Amino acid sequence: MTLVSSKPLASTDMKPLVWQSHETVVASATTLGILRRFPRLMREAVKLAWAANRRDLLLAVSLNLLAGVCMVSGLVSGTVVLSRLLSQAMTWESLQAASGPLVMVCTLAVLRSSLLALASWSQARLRPQVERIVAARLAMAGTRLPLADFDEPELYDFMRLAKDRGLHEAPEMVQRMVDVAAAVIGLAAAGSVLAATHPVLLPLVLIASVPDGWAAARAGLMRYRLMFQLTASRRRKWILHELMCGRASALEVRAYMMREFLLEEYDKISAQEERLELRLSRREFVVGLQGVSARGLCAGVVYGALAILVGTGMVGVGAAATAVIAVQVSNSSLRNLVGSATSCFQSGLYFEDLVSFLATATARSRRDERPGPADFETISADGIGFAYPGTDSRVIHDVSVRVRKGEMIALVGENGSGKSTLAKLLAGFYEVTEGAVRWDGDDIQGVRREDLWRHVAVIAQDYTQWPLSARHNIVMGNRPDEDGLASAALASGADSVIAGLPEGYDTLLDRRFKGGQELSKGQWQRVAAARAFYRDASLLICDEPTAAMDPAAENALLTAIREFAEDRAVILITHRLEAVRHCDRAYVLAHGRVAESGTHDDLLSLGGLYYESYMLQARRYGRMPGLDPV
Ligand SMILES: Nc1ncnc2c1ncn2[C@@H]1O[C@H](COP(=O)(O)OP(=O)(O)O)[C@@H](O)[C@H]1O
Ligand SMILES: [Mg+2]
Numbered sequence: 305m306t307l308v309s310s311k312p313l314a315s316t317d318m319k320p321l322v323w324q325s326h327e328t329v330v331a332s333a334t335t336l337g338i339l340r341r342f343p344r345l346m347r348e349a350v351k352l353a354w355a356a357n358r359r360d361l362l363l364a365v366s367l368n369l370l371a372g373v374c375m376v377s378g379l380v381s382g383t384v385v386l387s388r389l390l391s392q393a394m395t396w397e398s399l400q401a402a403s404g405p406l407v408m409v410c411t412l413a414v415l416r417s418s419l420l421a422l423a424s425w426s427q428a429r430l431r432p433q434v435e436r437i438v439a440a441r442l443a444m445a446g447t448r449l450p451l452a453d454f455d456e457p458e459l460y461d462f463m464r465l466a467k468d469r470g471l472h473e474a475p476e477m478v479q480r481m482v483d484v485a486a487a488v489i490g491l492a493a494a495g496s497v498l499a500a501t502h503p504v505l506l507p508l509v510l511i512a513s514v515p516d517g518w519a520a521a522r523a524g525l526m527r528y529r530l531m532f533q534l535t536a537s538r539r540r541k542w543i544l545h546e547l548m549c550g551r552a553s554a555l556e557v558r559a560y561m562m563r564e565f566l567l568e569e570y571d572k573i574s575a576q577e578e579r580l581e582l583r584l585s586r587r588e589f590v591v592g593l594q595g596v597s598a599r600g601l602c603a604g605v606v607y608g609a610l611a612i613l614v615g616t617g618m619v620g621v622g623a624a625a626t627a628v629i630a631v632q633v634s635n636s637s638l639r640n641l642v643g644s645a646t647s648c649f650q651s652g653l654y655f656e657d658l659v660s661f662l663a664t665a666t667a668r669s670r671r672d673e674r675p676g677p678a679d680f681e682t683i684s685a686d687g688i689g690f691a692y693p694g695t696d697s698r699v700i701h702d703v704s705v706r707v708r709k710g711e712m713i714a715l716v717g718e719n720g721s722g723k724s725t726l727a728k729l730l731a732g733f734y735e736v737t738e739g740a741v742r743w744d745g746d747d748i749q750g751v752r753r754e755d756l757w758r759h760v761a762v763i764a765q766d767y768t769q770w771p772l773s774a775r776h777n778i779v780m781g782n783r784p785d786e787d788g789l790a791s792a793a794l795a796s797g798a799d800s801v802i803a804g805l806p807e808g809y810d811t812l813l814d815r816r817f818k819g820g821q822e823l824s825k826g827q828w829q830r831v832a833a834a835r836a837f838y839r840d841a842s843l844l845i846c847d848e849p850t851a852a853m854d855p856a857a858e859n860a861l862l863t864a865i866r867e868f869a870e871d872r873a874v875i876l877i878t879h880r881l882e883a884v885r886h887c888d889r890a891y892v893l894a895h896g897r898v899a900e901s902g903t904h905d906d907l908l909s910l911g912g913l914y915y916e917s918y919m920l921q922a923r924r925y926g927r928m929p930g931l932d933p934v
Contacts, residue, residue, distance in 0.1 A: 676755025
């Protein structure tokens with residue numbers, strides 16, 4: 305999506321984003337439906353935490369459990385203390401009698417706090433470990449996906465959503481689940497004391513907690529809905545921020561004086577967000593107020609019941625006092641439970657995206673398959689057709705081409721005629737929809753991709769400017785072989801570029817980092833060519849490899865490619881028809897079909913498309929065809 309366009313851009317110009325629609329789907333899903341999927345999500349979260357560090361997980365839960373036991377014992381001892389102090393007039397003896405249990409109460413309180421602190425420590429330790437494992441799984445899944453999947457906008461956005469939110473929410477989900485467990489344990493502890501005091505107290509306390517629970521759940525749901533509403537606008541803001549402050553658009557923001565327009569746009573979205581946030585905080589306040597008022601009423605009922613129980617002698621004064629404490633404790637545990645459950649629920653929605661993305665990616669990653677060839681002599685396409693994933697229209701129709709080792713073939717044709725696509729099909733980056741690509745007569749369908757790509761080197765049309773050193777931009781993560789590196793750099797002309805860098809091969813080629821250097825497009829293209837030469841593969845694909853080069857560099861590179869082709873198969877995609885003269889054969893593509901094919905001379909004598917383009921170029925450059933060296 306390009307935001308910098310010549311016509312003024314209103315915020316409505318931005319297309320609804322795919323993940324906005326995705327989230328609308330999630331947001332519109334029924335609470336019940338989500339709740340039904342929850343047990344599975346919780347299982348996944350436990351599995352994740354278990355894989356991250358089972359010791360910390362077990363510690364976090366069992367320490368909370370022990371803290372719960374301390375709480376029960378503390379409350380029981382508290383009852384003893386209070387009954388000894390309150391059941392008769394305060395005397396030295398009664399104080400002495402209460403001192404033992406009192407020490408017990410204090411010890412248990414300290415023990416409980418220490419256990420809870422240790423439990424939080426385990427929980428905190430779990431967080432980065434879960435994050436690391438999720439990040440690794442995401443990266444593994446993302447790099448394993450077939451290239452074609454990156455052409456499916458839905459899947460691509462799904463991956464980004466899983467990464468952007470899932471990565472953050474997975475540890476959150478684990479954290480909240482332990483919180484839920486801790487709150488349940490606390491509640492069970494306080495509840496058991498209440499139930500032991502008098503059976504009617506427990507249901508009463510539960511009823512008294514309803515208003516609070518209701519208010520917290522409502523507020524949580526409202527915040528969650530707003531979060532969904534804001535996701536798309538937050539992303540818009542992020543894009544705008546990138547445009548305003550990013551490096552790629554810095555020049556045009558200034559040249560086209562886009563600053564004010566972008567700022568205005570940014571502020572418009574911020575104002576909209578602010579309005580929604582303010583409205584939400586007002587509604588949260590109202591709901592909170594309702595909850596608090598209802599809680600007051602319910603507390604009155606509970607304490608009234610307690611008073612009746614004491615008055616009728618059904619419950620002792622000491623036990624009643626403990627019950628008051630237990631009511632407080634269970635109330636706060638309940639509030640924690642509702643709070644953690646709501647957060648767990650919210651995280652769960654994003655966590656679900658992560659879980660299902662990982663499942664989808666695993667299902668889609670190729671589990672091939674037949675081993676590929678150790679090498680090849682000939683690669684051919686036989687009547688192939690191809691449509692990009694997620695599109696209906698074929699961009700390649702009934703194409704047959706071949707290339708043999710020791711040959712250099714050219715693919716020519718106007719922009720969009722299918723040259724790059726055809727080259728990618730021959731190398732097995734995409735799978736054909738019709739016909740077959742054969743390596744030595746063997747259909748490559750179902751062949752392990754790595755076995756094919758091992759033999760392929762590409763000077764891609766949209767090569768990557770890796771933010772790495774010049775050396776690693778050529779050796780690409782392999783152990784550098786200095787001789788190979790030097791000859792690849794020499795052949796591509798990258799050697800003179802690197803010689804001009806302050807730290808030679810060790811110079812970082814990214815200006816965003818301190819000490820990083822910027823290369824021009826043509827210089828980058830030489831580095832990209834060196835990368836392909838260094839790979840030393842049997843099939844070399846050169847996709848418009850000289851598009852940004854000066855004429856001298858272009859000539860030098862084309863000569864080097866020709867030399868390289870001596871014992872390899874080379875596919876050269878170019879608009880410089882002079883270069884075709886030195887190819888064994890050229891295929892002229894038009895609208896995804898092979899319109900003409902043959903040697904340079906054959907094609908000229910046909911007097912068709914190739915001839916016309918060639919004459920046009922010859923006139924443009926003011927040269928007579930056939931007189932240029934390559
Ligand atoms: N990833 C893609 N998804 C969908 N369509 C694509 C994709 N890449 C290219 N196309 C379409 O396929 C056609 C051929 O593209 P391409 O092979 O890149 O042409 P060329 O290299 O000859 O300029 C074009 O119409 C282009 O719009
Ligand atoms: Mg292309």
